[in-house]
Amino acid sequence: MTDLLERDAVLRNLADCLEQAEHGHGQVVLLRGEAGIGKTAVVRRFAEERGGTGRARVLFGACDPLSAPxxxxxxxxxxxxxxxxxxxxxxxxxxxxxxxxxxxxxVLTSLGGQAGGQPTLLVIEDLNWADQATLDLVRFLARRIDRIPLLLLATYRDDEVGPTHPLAAVLGDLAAFAAVHRCTLEPLSCRAVTALTAAAGHPVDAHELFSNTRGNPFYVTEVLAARTPGIPTTVREAVLGRIARLPDRAREAAEAVAVIGPRATEPLIAAVSPDAATGLEECLAAGVLRPDGPVLCFRNELARRAVWESLPAYRRARLHGRVLAALRSGPVDPVDLAQLAFHAEQAGDEAAVAEYAPRAAAYAAALGSHREAAELYGRAVRNPAAAPPARRVELLEAQAYESYVTGNLPEAIGAWDEAVPLRHEQGDRRREAEDLRRLSHMHWLAVHATDAWRAGLDAVRVVEGEGATRELAWAYANLAQLACLGYDPAATADYAGKAAELGLGLGEPTLKTHSRVYEALVDVACRGQGWENLEDAWHAAMAEDGMADEACQIGAVACWTAALHHDLPRLDRLTVRTCAYCREHQVPTFLVVALGAAGLGMLHRGQWARAARKAGDVLDRNHQPLHRLLPLVTSALVKARRGEPGVWPLLDEALSYGEEADLFLAGPVWAARAEAAWLEGDDSLAVAEAEHGMKAITMDTDPWLVGAMLRWSRLAGGELSQTRAAEPYALEMAGQWRAAVRGWEELGCPYDAALAGLGGDVPAMRQALEAFRSLGARPAADRAWERLRAAGVKRTPYGKRASTRANPYSLTKREREVQRLLCEGLTNREIAVRLYITPKTAAHHVAAVLAKLGVHTREEAAIPLDDDVSR
Known part of the structure; x- marks a missing residue:
């Protein structure tokens, strides 16, 4: 039996009424709601539960939408x-x-005369279609029902019951009866729609689905069941079947509102079709339309679209033309520009599209409505009247920028790609170079490194002979950025120096700030030093006018780098600042990158449940490769470390993004693939994956990426090169396991510390095993036992104790003791003294408690837990 979301309260109310009927005090329940809200589902569930247990005799009757009931x-x-x-x-x-x-x-006697006191549940569905005699029966029963064991459960569509509907009089008559109860089924919440979408595994955006259906369960479930774009056939037929029962003038009113859209006022409807205006009251009475302040609209967007799509193309275009004429007959409010552009395009009026779409797009962009602006510029570009080329190229550039701001990289790349040859034909080399530079940046965001370099170098080539121009300076600055993210300090310094020098001569200090940032960033990435310089330069960029996009990107890349370097306190600080700045300046692209880096940081801390949720949130809502790469790695490693299925599809998707030589993007993926293979016990594959990544390593590659790949090659038995690695990894490679463990513990990375401990003596390996167990890292624990067995240690049965299994959070007895001491506010040292353990062991236990509870701080873990199995 499937769950009915958000219907528990209604089912409880029905159960209470049936209980009253069991005691001889019959009840009437009027269950109301719009078409598709789930009245039948609730009634059937209640009847199955009560009739199936023998608590009630269940009788079903229904009214039908017949011309003569x-x-x-x-x-x-x-x-x-x-x-x-x-x-x-x-x-x-x-x-x-x-x-x-x-x-x-x-009838009354028969319904109330069950032997043994068993009540009767009489269901009458769709009372809004009842004949007059049935309505009289309901009146009759309601007046006398409190003396017999009967629950009369009647459903009706309240959106179809207007003031003159026959049922309206009955409802008024029943209002005075104490045994009559009204129960309204509300639409599903956005949370419920999200849950249904996730359960169905449907790629549709849950928030968009909620917006289009307004939470109507029928529409939601039909869209999810269809699994194809467009309006499901069942939805279309249900809507059109309802429209077909209306008189001609009411159908015309529904069609006019469907064409006008969300701003259908009564005067506008009358201007479009005087006959339609006379049918509005019938549409409202039938529940096809509803008032929303001064406008009239359908109950949800799917219903409107179903009616709109049902119109023949010629008739639809004619109606759009009438709407356009009505809207432009007087002074045009800027708010109406987008609506004018839409109706102009639907009416096929190219001149009107050329007039209104660019104006509407500029207005939307000025208000910060970048998604609408990109769509409107796209409408203008698609219009043949957008010629001549000089006008078209400006529209393309505007569309490209607005698409970029909203994160629609394919649209941005396509628009700038089309704008470049148009600028070349015009002989405008400076604007051509500017478009190439922006195209280069888009390709990098889309993880096309080769294309980014090609467009970036072309930008320089186009204007090198034009003198010291602003476009040349920014083209050099773009190459400095690409070189930095390609771990090339020499090229970064060269290009950054040229950009800064030109900026000085042009009076553009922003270029100096830009160059300073990437010189500092490459120092951090390649040498692991200079964070203070980077943050100072970043703050300077945030303070500069016109550098919001660059500052957002720098913050996101800094978060990415801090996560790769396991610099967790710095990552926390950078993430908070970057996300706030990105939100303030409405740049979601780099906000999502920062959130992905934060998820990787949670993984390093051993907070695997939180890391999986954070990564899952990003993956559910974002489809750009740069957004998905770190969350894919994080999700895959959580699964791999827990021994869960579904690891390799995530890593295969991550590897499909970017290029193998681009270690900024591919490095974390190769390391994750090597770890996943090692955890599965496939040492040869682990070595192969690590070595594949190491083929692209240079002397300037980020030593943290190098170290990660070397570690997995070493643990899997591969041959070690002398390539430099970051300190904790280097200590592992040198066999200095005590220092390596200490280094990872100081960084707050318990899983990495345990891995380093595998290179130690038997007590160190035992401690690593305990750490893996506390983290829920079963595959790593199995690998630890392999090493202990090789050292002559006899294996004991692995599994959770009974007390651990009984705890809802899977806390061991010791972890439960530590959690209670956290509630007392004790430090690790104080916990160690209280439990007669070392501070280091106490820290391991605290980390395990935080991970199992899925919390971030000690304060969050300091909460009373219901099941204290350690008492």
Whole structure:
């Protein structure tokens, strides 16, 4: 039996009413909600639960949307289950077409006369389609129901019950009865829609799905079941079937609103179609449309689109043309520019598109609505009237920039790629170089390193003969950035120096700041030193006018680098500052990169549950390679370290991004692949993966990346090169395991410390084994036992103790003791004294507790836990 999301309260209310009926105090429940809200699902679930347990006799009747409703249709559905005299009287009355009220007394007796006190659950579905006799029956039963063991559960579509609907009078009559209860089914929340989307494994954006369906369960489930773009056939048929029952003028009103869109006011509808305006009241009464302040709209976007798509193309274009004419008949409000551009395109009015789309795009961009601006510039570019080329290239450049700001790199690359030859044809070499520089940057963001270098070098080539121009200076600055991220200090210094020198002559100090940043960054990345210089330069960039994009990128790359260097306190500080700055300046691209780096930091800390959630959040919402790469590595390593399936598809996707020689991007992936192979016990594959990554290593490659690949090659039995590595790794390579363990512990990386301990003596390997167990790292624990067995240690059964299994957080007895001492606010040293252990061991236990509880700080772990199995 599947779960019904967010319906527990309704089911509890129904259960309470049935309990009252069991005691002889019958109840009426009017279950209301819009079409598709899930009334039938709730009723069926309740009936299955109560009827299946024998607590109630369940009877189902239904009203049908017939042009002439069946007299007493719901009652006739259950007639065979009533007392024979009552059933015979009903059938005879219907044959003679006599007043059925005379039989209602017998119906009441039959429904309330169950032997043994078993109540009856009578369900009448879709009371909004009932005939008058059925409505009279409901009145009759409601007045007398409190004396018999009967629960009458009637459903109806409240969006179809207007003031003149026959059911409206009945509802008014029932309002005074104490035994009558009203229950409304609300749409699903965004959280519930997100949960359904995740359970279905559907690639659709859950927030967009919620927005389009307004949480209507029918629409949500049908979209998820269809698994193809567009409106599902079931949804279209349901909407159009409802529209088909309306009079002609009401259908015209629905069609006019579908074409006008979200700003359909009554005067605008009348201007588009006077006949449609006369049908609005019928649309509202039928629930097809609803008022939303001064405008009229469909209940959700899918319903509007279904009606819009059902219109023949010629008729749709004609209606759009009428809307366009109505909107432009008076003064044009800038707020309406986007709507004018849309209707102009749908009407095929190229001149109007050329007039309104660029203006609407510029207005949207000025308001910070970059996604809308990119779409509007795209509309203008698609329009044949966007010629001549001088105008078209400006629109392409604007579209490219707005697409970049919103993170739509394919659109940005395509637009700048198209703009470059147009600038070349115009002979505008400076603008051509500027477009090439921006194209180069887009290619780097899309992890196309070769294309980024090609476009970047072309930008320099185009304007080298034009003198000391701003475009040449920024082209050099772009190459400095590419060289920095390619771990090339010499080229970085060369290009940065040229950019700064030109900037000085041009009176552009921003170029000096830009050059200073990348010289500092390459020093950090290649030599592991100069963080203070980098942060000073970054702060200077944030203070410069016009450097918001660069400052956001620098912050994100700094977060990435700090995560690779296991510099966790610095990573925390950089992430907070970068995310705040990116949000302030509306640059989501680098905000997501910083969040991905934060997830990797959680992995290093041993907070694997938090790391998996953080990485999962990024992967669920982002599709750009640069956004996904670190979260893919993080998710894969959490799975690999826990011994869970699904590791290699994540790592294969990560490896598909970028180029093998680009170690800034590929280095973390090769190291992760080597670790995953080692954890699976495949030493030859681990060595091969590490060596594959090491082929691209130079003397200037980030020593932290080098060290990671060397470690896995060493643990898997590979031959070690003399290539330099960062200190903790270098200590491992040199066999100085005590210093290596101490170094990793000081960095706050318990898993890495345990790995370093594998190179030590038997006590060190035992301690590593205990650390792996506390982290839930079963594959690493198995590898540790291999080494202990090789050292002559007899293996004991591996598994959690009974007390650990009984704890809902999988805390061992010792970890539970440590958690209680955290609640007292004790430090690691104080915990060690209290438990007669070393401070180092106490630190391991604290890290394990934080990881298992999925929290970040000691304060978050200091909470009372329900199951204290260690008492």
């Amino acid at each position: 069946r007299p007493l249709g719901p009652l006739m559905d259950i007639a065979a289950l009533l007392d024979p005299p009552v059933a015979q009287a009903l059938e005879a009355g219907l044959r003679r077409r006599t007043d059925p009220v005379g039989t209602f007394g017998g």
